[in-house]
Amino acid sequence: MSKDWPLWEVFVRARGGLSHRHVGSVHAPDGEIALRHARDTYTRRQEGVSLWVVPSAAIVASDPSDSDALFDPAADKIYRHPTFYNIPDDVKHI
Amino acid sequence: MTDILTEDRTRFDYLLRLGDDALILGQCLSEWCGHAPTLEVDLSLANIALDLVGQATHFLNAAGEAEGKGRDGDALAFRRDVLDFRNCLLVEQPNGDFAQTMARQLLFSTWQQLLFNALTASTDATIAAVAAKAVKEVTYHAELAAEWVIRLGDGTEESRRRMEAGLDWMWRFIPELFEMDAIAADAAARGIGADVTRLRAEYDARIAAVLAEATLERPRDQRPIVGGRRGHHSEHLGHVLAPMQYLQRTYPDAKW
Numbered sequence: 001m002s003k004d005w006p007l008w009e010v011f012v013r014a015r016g017g018l019s020h021r022h023v024g025s026v027h028a029p030d031g032e033i034a035l036r037h038a039r040d041t042y043t044r045r046q047e048g049v050s051l052w053v054v055p056s057a058a059i060v061a062s063d064p065s066d067s068d069a070l071f072d073p074a075a076d077k078i079y080r081h082p083t084f085y086n087i088p089d090d091v092k093h094i
Numbered sequence: 095m096t097d098i099l100t101e102d103r104t105r106f107d108y109l110l111r112l113g114d115d116a117l118i119l120g121q122c123l124s125e126w127c128g129h130a131p132t133l134e135v136d137l138s139l140a141n142i143a144l145d146l147v148g149q150a151t152h153f154l155n156a157a158g159e160a161e162g163k164g165r166d167g168d169a170l171a172f173r174r175d176v177l178d179f180r181n182c183l184l185v186e187q188p189n190g191d192f193a194q195t196m197a198r199q200l201l202f203s204t205w206q207q208l209l210f211n212a213l214t215a216s217t218d219a220t221i222a223a224v225a226a227k228a229v230k231e232v233t234y235h236a237e238l239a240a241e242w243v244i245r246l247g248d249g250t251e252e253s254r255r256r257m258e259a260g261l262d263w264m265w266r267f268i269p270e271l272f273e274m275d276a277i278a279a280d281a282a283a284r285g286i287g288a289d290v291t292r293l294r295a296e297y298d299a300r301i302a303a304v305l306a307e308a309t310l311e312r313p314r315d316q317r318p319i320v321g322g323r324r325g326h327h328s329e330h331l332g333h334v335l336a337p338m339q340y341l342q343r344t345y346p347d348a349k350w
Binding site: 005026027028029030032033036037040041044 | 132133134135137138141237238241245
């Protein structure tokens with residue numbers, strides 16, 4: 001049966017103020033059942049306060065073979081990191 | 095009923111009914127574990143089963159205290175025979191296929207949700223507290239069952255046929271849920287229990303709404319079968335109890 005059902009990606013918000021994080025996927029015939037499957041599969045131990053399910057087919061993913069072009073060029077751009085400032089001692093939360 | 099109904103006697107019997115309903119349905123649903131149509135459905139059914147066994151633990155422990163003979167929830171669950179169980183006949187009906195299981199779940203959980211809502215006002219502190227906690231669980235059970243009944247009813251030709259057959263099987267056990275015998279009446283009069291006859295209209299409306307969305311006809315009324323509350327059970331209950339009680343009966347007082 002489940003091979004006939006589309007796949008859904010599951011995102012859980014652990015608590016208010018945090019963003020939803022990807023936790024896995026479920027098979028389900030539609031979004032409503034996907035939500036319930038996600039609830040039963042991924043929030044059994046108080047893992048979250050909110051759920052998203054997204055059709056896996058709706059996700060556009062980068063191609064692993066493109067990763068050199070996509071990600072390697074960032075490796076030597078240290079000037080993109082805000083590491084050249086002297087932080088005054090009194091500034092705590094940065 | 096020739097016995098005089100003392101408050102403890104009524105409380106004991108009423109708690110047994112609540113506990114046995116949850117225990118037997120929880121055990122039946124557990125039989126799906128590893129056999130459900132999909133992994134996700136397997137988890138859904140196991141979650142519901144565990145919720146129900148949790149409710150049963152509270153109710154049966156309280157029943158043991160009301161009885162005052164030193165029996166706890168485990169003793170009541172594992173050391174009673176068929177005739178001493180007080181669950182309604184609906185919960186001991188066989189799982190059948192997934193549609194039949196969902197038919198049973200819809201009819202039971204919808205009733206249990208309305209009952210627990212009413213029982214939050216019970217004068218018995220344990221019953222009120224367990225009902226208040228469990229009504230959230232049961233609300234989810236009823237919703238999930240409704241979702242599946244709708245999808246199977248308004249699904250393929252085969253799923254519709256199976257859903258109709260499942261509802262046909264379970265339909266005759268509805269009247270027992272709304273029976274007010276001497277114990278139920280005494281429990282309601284004392285404020286321990288609820289008058290289930292007042293829940294019937296809302297129950298019928300909720301079931302009708304689900305059937306309508308599922309594009310299913312209301313099953314034909316059949317001769318109701320009752321007796322579970324007095325220990326008159328179908329042949330299915332023995333088959334539910336045998337694997338459940340095997341260990342404690344073979345190795346009494348075995349510890350985990």
